[in-house]
Amino acid sequence: MVFKLFRTGLIFRILILALSIFGFTWLLLQTSYYISMFTLSCIIFIQVGMLIRYTERTNVAYSKFLDSIEYDDFSQTYTSRGLGQSFDNLNTQFNRVIQKFQEVRAEKEAQYHYLKTIVQHIDIGLLVLDDTGSVQLINSAAQKLLNINHLSHIKQLRDTHQPLVQLIAQENSISDKTREVVKLTMNEEIAHLIVRATNITLRSKQFKIVSLQDIQSELEEKEMEAWQNLIRVLTHEIINSVTPIASLSATVHEDLEYYKKEIEEHQQGTQEEKIRLPADYFTESLEDVHQAVRTIQRRSEGLIHFVRDFRNLTKIPLPDLQTLSVKELFESINTLLKEEMKQQGIRFSCQTYPKNLQLIADPHLLEQVLINLLKNATHAVEDKEDKQISLIASTDKVGKVVIKVYDNGTGIGEEAKKKVFIPLFTTKKNGSGIGLSLSRQVMRLHGGTINVNSTPQVETVFTLRFA
Structure with missing residues (x-):
């Protein structure tokens, strides 16, 4: 007899088993029919096995469902087969979960293909290496830059691009905050590549993402x-x-x-x-x-x-880096220039935030830069009635030291701002056009920058930003 409902089938099997056990007990206590007792005991064991197998049908469904998740096989569907409302609800939930997994997988695959298309489309070369040096990903731009069709391990580049291999192999030689320029020779042509790297950890595995950018044309x-x-x-x-x-x-x-x-x-x-x-x-x-x-x-x-x-311009010495007190540096500059400022009727102020601010720089080169900027400021305020020049040091949001030179002079026009750091360019009648160019070179030797912002007839600010 075929039972369409799991619950009815389970009750019927339990009743049959109970009757068989009752019959076996009666034979054992009331009669001496040993052959009948043996036969009935075998029937009871068979019924117990069939009952266990019948009840484990739900476990089989659970097991198949978990196997499909473990092996990423979401092609199965679950039907109730008329086993009752509870089985219908269980299989419906299984199918919903499977459908969700299918949607997530489809979304991830679409996102993967989207990102892969972007990676292949960008002009910057990308390499992804594991901790053994095996190449997990290489885009077409990297293949073109390195003049290769296939790359499975970074060691394959030793014969053709040894400097690049050495740079990547060195620990902490490159990072996302620094960049190194590598000179490569390919097909008798010289290429200069900027190399950057980022280390990431995925599922307890270390990977290094290396970017390559050709700057030869630039x-x-x-x-x-x-x-x-x-x-x-x-x-x-x-x-x-x-x-x-x-x-x-x-x-x-x-x-x-x-x-x-x-x-x-x-x-x-x-x-x-x-x-x-x-x-x-x-x-x-x-x-x-x-x-x-x-x-x-x-x-x-x-x-x-x-x-x-x-x-x-070509004779600037390498900086002798020392830890400086910015306040003491400003006091020294103030001593040198205060008499000249006073004679010209200039209100000159030096401010440091905080008072104990320090930076690493060459004191002589930095003093030369600041004096040059202040001299330029004095020329800029010559025609002003209320002449003001300020020297202010502080730190920016990321903790880098910033020194600014303010003046309320005539200012610098937009065209002149583009050229003020070009060697020998000057806006002064008797200027040499050397000072600002030397200042930029000094700041570059310190790993910093110098920039200017100016509103004519209102304010001009030269900003020194240190690394």
Whole structure:
């Protein structure tokens, strides 16, 4: 007989088992039919086994459900097969859970393909390595940069890209906060790559994400732009000096040729014609020649001074880093400049937040930078009635030391702001255009930056930010 309801089938089997046990007990106590007792005991054991198997049908469903989760097999469906309302509800919940897993898997696969498409699409090369150096992921940009079609282990690059392999292999050599430039030679062409790395842990496994960015074209573009700016400034300064020198030299040459010809004509005449030329004949011309020669000398000295200033740009010493008290540094600068500030009617103030603020820098180079900025500020406020200059040191949100030089002078225009750090560019009449360029180089040697913000006729701020 087929029982469609699990509960009815279970009750029926229990009743049959109970009757069999009752019959076995009656035979055992009231009769001596040993063969019948043996037969009935076998029937009882069979019934117990069938009852256990029948009740374990729910365990089989649970086991299949858990197996499908363990092995990511969500293709199964669960039907009640007419076993009752409780089984219908259980199978419905199983199917809902399976459906949820299917949706999550589909979403993860879509997200994976989305991220994979992005990774393959970006121009920056990406490598993902495990702790053994095996390549877990490499995008097309990295393959193109490294000129490879397939890469399974970083060691495969030893023969062609040894510097890159050494850099990646070194512990703590690169991180997401630092960047290293690696020079590689591929197909007889030189490539400069910026390399960054980030270490992550997934499921107790260590992975390193390495990014590669080709900056060769940017370097060449910046180099060309720098050469153009430099040549523009050099040619401007040299032409301004050489043009008057050439013009005056030509004038002096013409005057001397004229008087030489006059003298030769007088020397070739007869004794009677050879008359002595009066001194005042040459006085005016000699004065012109003397003035021209002095001008040539002055412009030549100016050109030599210009070349020396330009040469100084390449002679900055490496910083001797020390731990400095910013307050003491400001007090030293104040002592040097307070008399000059007072004579020019400038209100000069130095402030440090906190008072015990310290930084690591070369005291002499940093003092040179600050004095240069303050000198520029004094020139900027010359035409102001209420002249104010401030020197303020503090820390930013991430704890880096920031020094700012404020003035309320004439300010710097938008076009000039783009050029103030270019060597030999100046907005002052007698400026050399060296100071701000030297200041930027000094800050770069300290691992910091220098920037300017200016509102003409209101305020100008030069900001030194240290690493």
